[in-house]
Amino acid sequence: MKITSATTNPLAGSFAPVIVYPLWHVGHQNEAGDDGSTLHVDASGVFCDESDGDDLKLLGIYSTLERVEERVRQARSLPGFRDEPDCFHFDARELDEDDWTEGFVRVPPGGPGTCTELALGPKNRMNGKNGRLGPMDSGLAALLGAAVGSATTLGAAIVNGRAQARSQHAQWSRQHRRDAYAGYLGALHDRDIAMDAVLDALRSEHPDLPDIDEKIGRFITLAREVHRACEVVILEGPAPLVEVAERVTNASADLSHVMRRMAENAHAGNTARKAEDIALAAEHERSLYLAVKDFRLAARSTIGKSN
Structure with missing residues (x-):
């Protein structure tokens, strides 16, 4: 097909990369478990072996993480998907970026x-x-x-091929989890710097209210980025790491509550609880620091790094 100007992508040649999010669901029928049972999720994430009966479905390709999350919520109410609600997977892809850069060989199905x-x-x-x-x-x-x-040799090749496929899947899943965890920790870092700036301004004996409001605005923007990054961690899992992320969320909420009250009191000129709130904020800052530290250690353990 000859490509004419009418079919040319208007984004082609743009300096800014275009990121999209393919969303997949795996319907499992494999016998990859140790006892021949069906394996849904392993230590590396959602398991998939199409040669062993698993069914991979592309639900769509989305422009934002919010749309991915909404599509997952919708799909979980539908037949089939509701039976395997934790078997969704998505990742970020850059348009016009090569993904498969090598050739391939055909491996026939069966024994x-x-x-x-x-x-x-x-x-x-x-x-x-x-x-x-x-x-x-x-x-x-x-x-x-x-x-x-040479049936024995061929059978061994099939077994080895399946093991190699599982190894490649594990490596692929670890990489996506690593990206998700790094994105979350980076978003936390930026948000916490903004939060520290707000708290420092509120601790002042004569707080600059317009400056505080500006800093709070930046904090809110970065807090939303943390929320989005956390949603990716929740989707990637595993469950024990999600529990640690929830502790980070709870510690963040406790500190944000104190910060909001301090800001409201600063605007009202009320200093009755200022010393108490400063001490409470310091306590919650410590709890948040420890929760983030625990998440970092749990993330390293999940993706196989030594502490």
């Missing part, structure tokens, strides 16, 4: 017997009537034909 049949069976030979090949091309048929009589 050794099935592979031999596919390689040599009549369904895959040249059809004399129409001269077309079946599902496998002649080169691959010849390649598998050379393996006839």
Whole structure:
């Protein structure tokens, strides 16, 4: 197809990267568990092995994390999706950025017997009537034909291939979790700097109210970024790390409550509780620091780093 100016992407050539978020759901039917049971989520995240029966669905590609979160909430009320509510996965993708940069080889489904049949069976030979090949091309048929009589070797290759696929999946999942955790910690860092600026201004004997209001505005903006980043952590999991993130959220809320009261009292000229609130804010700052520290350690453990 010849591309004309009418079909040209107007964003092409833009210096700013365009980020989108593909959202997937995995319907599980694999037998990847140690006892042949179905594996839904492992230490690396949502498990998927399409060669073992898992069904991967693309729900959509979204422009913001908020739309991803809303789509997940909607899908969790629908048949099928509601049965596996924790099996959603999404990641950030940059438009016009190459993702698969290498070639590929075909691996036939099934066990050794099935592979031999596919390689040599009549369904895959040249059809004399129409001269077309079946599902496998002649080169691959010849390649598998050379393996006839080596069922044990072929079976081992399939097992090793599955193990390699699981290893690649684990590495892929760890990378996405690492990005999610780093994004959350970075958002916390920026927000907490803004929060410290507000508290420092409120501790002043003669607070500058317009300056305080400006600093509070910046804090609110960055707090929203923390909320968005935390939603990504919740979706990526795992559950124990999400629990630590909830402790960070609760500690943040406690400190924000004291800060808001101090700001309201500053505007009202009420200093009756100022000393008490300054001490309480310091206590909550310490609790928040420890919660963030625990999250950082838990994140390192989850993605396999040594502490």
